[in-house]
Amino acid sequence: MSKYEAVIGLEIHAEMLTESKMFSGCRVVDSVEADPNSAVDPLSLGMPGMLPVVNRDAIEMAMKVGMALNCDINQFNAFERKNYFYPDLPKGYQITQLENPIATEGHLDIELEDGTTKRIRVTRAHMEEDTGKLSHIGKGISLVDYNRAGVPLLEIVSEPDIRSAEEALAYAAKVRQILRYTGVNTGDMEKGIIRFEANISIREAGTDVLNTRVEVKNLNSFRAMTDAINYQLKEQERIYEAGGSIDQETLGWDEEKKKTYSQRSKEDAHDYRYFPDPDLPPLFVDQDWIDRVRSEMIELPDAKVARYRDELSLSAYDADVLAEDRTVAEWFDTAVAAGGSAKKVANWIINNLFAHMNESKEEITDLKISPEGLVELIGLVDGGTINNNTAKDVLVDMLASGQSAKSIVDEKGLAQVSDDGAILEIIEKVIADNPKMAADYAGGKTKLRGAFMGFVMRELKGKGNPGIVNQLLDKALADLSESG
Secondary structure (H helix, E strand, C coil), X not given: CCCEEEEEEEEEEEECCCCECCCCCCECCCCCCCCCCCCCCCCCCCCCCCCCCCCHHHHHHHHHHHHHCCCEECCEECCEEEECCCCCCCCXXXXXXXXXXCEEEEEEEEECCCCCEEEEEEEEEEEEECCCEEEEEECCEEEEECCCCCCEEEEEEECCCECCHHHHHHHHHHHHHHHHHCCCCCCCCCCCCEEEEEEEEEEECCCXXXXXXXXXXXXXXXXXXXXXXXXXXXXXXXXXXXXXXXXXXXXXXECCCCEEEEEEECCCHHHHCCXXXXXXXXXXXXXXXXXXXXXXXXXXXXXXXXXXXXXXXXXXXXXXXHHCCHHHHHHHHHHHHCCCCHHHHHHHHHHHHHHHHHHHCCCHHHCCCCHHHHHHHHHHHHCCCCCHHHHHHHHHHXXXXXXXXXXXXXXXXXXXECCHHHHHHHHHHHHHHCHHHHHHHHCCCHHHHHHHHHHHHHHCCCCECHHHHHHHXXXXXXXXXXXX
């Protein structure tokens, strides 16, 4: 892409985690696991005479996302009908926001691979309802499930500020993280709960023109999104180099063939014949409501990373890893609030708990160890009751049984031997039991110190306090050298 520059804008469609649908009291279910058409009502089925009512929880969730994206929250909101005819839209139109969306003119800062930061402008975030789900089973037959029809959907639209698939990935991943942090969306891409659409064009580098773009729809994974963008960038460059032109169209992504395919010519706004929904009066979000929602906002990932680095002195890597997932970050914060050293708690989570979670497929909230339990374990190490290696074994038992660290140490007799007299007695016994090795050491073979240390720790069954053992062993071996 040396001659050309990518111009990319992303649309992110995220289902909101409300209990009921966007414009009715019909319950929301897992559209993948639930039986088809088991959560439908007259409104989502497009029955005549049904009147929509706006879901208050969806409004507040949309406001939270808008705030997290640094948007202005608009007090005057209106809903339009977006008209098109497709089997997954039984009413023949989708209720959405066009002229007066809930949030506008925001931005999101992303970190690039070279360590720099780039700002991506957010045009808008608007509320709408999701469509049903079509399953094509071949021979011209399709099945439709309306469980998803009417589920609250938030569409987040960026400006065309993205210049590569890598930037698109960084932006999409950060939006997904915000959606999960705010509790608006699970981020489960495999279930289609969050979907990406990329508007892609290229232009000669150094110019600011906006050439004809294509839209690749319904990308449900980061890999599909980046692959589709990279494919289209190369394809458009090939077309321009051959003297051709780009047609504005809507494309799909073929995961098996790793290429885009044409679905239809790209519609403009006038093709959808938008008009105000006559059944929904304008929605006014007053300042008191906005202020209350803002007061309920949690600490967001960027702020959390900054606090971990500035106040807790964590490394950039540790701060990013811990703040990546809200539940992990809250677990870590609870442990620190319980008196744990931030650096030590971070090390145990990243190096030990994560390894267990990867193997067991558990979330941190599913573990049988609590944040306070981990702090207790670390305290036993700091206090010299057990050493670090023993602590790792104790952690395994804690994760399996749910017992406290102290009860496991007491029950299994794992406490370190820190008594000077008892340790010195073992050292003297090891030296006496190995006269040749003692003579060789006294003769200058000081590398044998490691062997002596191993024998002593074995006699102590690994429970000797390493600091005390090292100190007393060095003194005993020094005496041995002088006497030799």
